[in-house]
Amino acid sequence: MAVYMIQTPIHTVQFEAFATEQLKQHGYRITQPRKAIMAFFASTDAPYSAYEIQAAMAAQGTAMDTVTIYRTLECFETLHLLHRVPSGSRYVRCHTQCSETNKAHARHYLLVCERCDDITEISDSIPRELLRHLENTTGFSLGDKAIEVRGECASCQS
Numbered sequence: 001m002a003v004y005m006i007q008t009p010i011h012t013v014q015f016e017a018f019a020t021e022q023l024k025q026h027g028y029r030i031t032q033p034r035k036a037i038m039a040f041f042a043s044t045d046a047p048y049s050a051y052e053i054q055a056a057m058a059a060q061g062t063a064m065d066t067v068t069i070y071r072t073l074e075c076f077e078t079l080h081l082l083h084r085v086p087s088g089s090r091y092v093r094c095h096t097q098c099s100e101t102n103k104a105h106a107r108h109y110l111l112v113c114e115r116c117d118d119i120t121e122i123s124d125s126i127p128r129e130l131l132r133h134l135e136n137t138t139g140f141s142l143g144d145k146a147i148e149v150r151g152e153c154a155s156c157q158s
């Protein structure tokens, strides 16, 4: 039973190149706000709320209104470049470089530590099978958003 932990930070340039490619492939233009938010998430592994991102943008001289921020975040989430962590309404960079965005594609799992707030993204085929089983037996449709699992990380338990 292999669980692949994806913790290697993706280099800034690599994430930006990948994100740019995904945007182009899906017919999105590389606008200034998209470029700035892309660069912001390339530089961090931590999750941020829309307001924190807005403040960070303002601090670096790229003032953006809330609507632009939310639209950009939604666009990135649709392309699986960022994930929204539902429990805290924050956004975190995706670590899988997945280019599948179709519905019923659910293979982004975020392990969220309730103590230290650390987020680990895992990529594994086993939960996927389990979720398929859930869908088949209940008729429930999962969509393509990341699935959040809450608990305590390894270092907080020791």
Ligand SMILES: [Zn+2]
Residues within 6 Å of the ligand: 080, 083, 094, 095, 096, 097, 098, 108, 109, 121, 146
């Ligand atoms: Zn992901």
Ligand SMILES: [Zn+2]
Residues within 6 Å of the ligand: 080, 098, 099, 100, 101, 105, 107, 108
């Ligand atoms: Zn994906």
Ligand SMILES: [Zn+2]
Residues within 6 Å of the ligand: 113, 114, 115, 116, 117, 118, 152, 153, 154, 155, 156
């Ligand atoms: Zn922890």
